[in-house]
Amino acid sequence: MSTLPHLLLALFILPPLAHAVDRTINPALNAQLKLDATNLDRHATLSNDEAWRFDFPSQQKYTFSPGSVVNANAATFPALTGIGMTIAMLNLGPCAMLTPHAHPRATNVVVAITGNTTSWMVGENGVGTVRVDLVAGILTIFPMGSLHAMQNNGCENAQLVSALNSEDTGTINYLNSLYQLPHDMIRAAFGDAGLDVDELGKGIPAVGTGSVLGSDECLKRCGLNR
Ligand SMILES: *[C@@H]1O[C@H](CO)[C@@H](O)[C@H](O)[C@H]1NC(C)=O
16 A cells, blocks of 8 residues: 555644744755855855845744744754854743753843843753843853753733854753653652652653743743643
8 A cells, every 4th residue: 555645644643833843944055055065155155145145034933822943043044054143033832841952052141122031050970050030131051061941920021032152052851862861760869759750740741843831820920831
């Protein structure tokens, strides 16, 4: 039997934003930019003005429902190849949060444009928690590899700009990755032999657009449902 009907079925069943990681839109262009010996060669490769322009709002992930992390990086914007930077727009709808995550290859500097978003960061074992309220014009640093999370406390949209010092930062969401380990090991790591780890982990949202709905306190205050 042909697999085509199955493929088509899968396309319809999968939510459109199921892909959690940035797909490389033009690997041949990344490769050519890595081959270019000089800046003149680079400009010849990027001779089209369009290659220098990145349109955040028209990216597939761009949403405030509940929110999103939209990256301009080597995968989504090949002109950044070799530049050593990613710029991300953080779009947080009312009460939206970025769940605990880290970037294995970049320090992340975030500045708020609008809203009131509380950020939390843990640098490594043995250091405390850093909390910063990111209101317009306030900036904070999430050092490379640090655990960080944030929540828009407000009932309106919040927007922040994130700069990272790699064009390929990587992101690891803690709960999603934790639950890839054998569940008896997770139970042991919690130090609770009776813990129902299957039950505890069954509602962990997919990475999706990078954002989920935040705390019950915020949702109640803003009259929203999960
Ligand atoms: C931002 O939200 C926090 C936590 O809800 C609050 O303590 C703080 O006063 C707010 N800041 C501003 C400027 O509204």
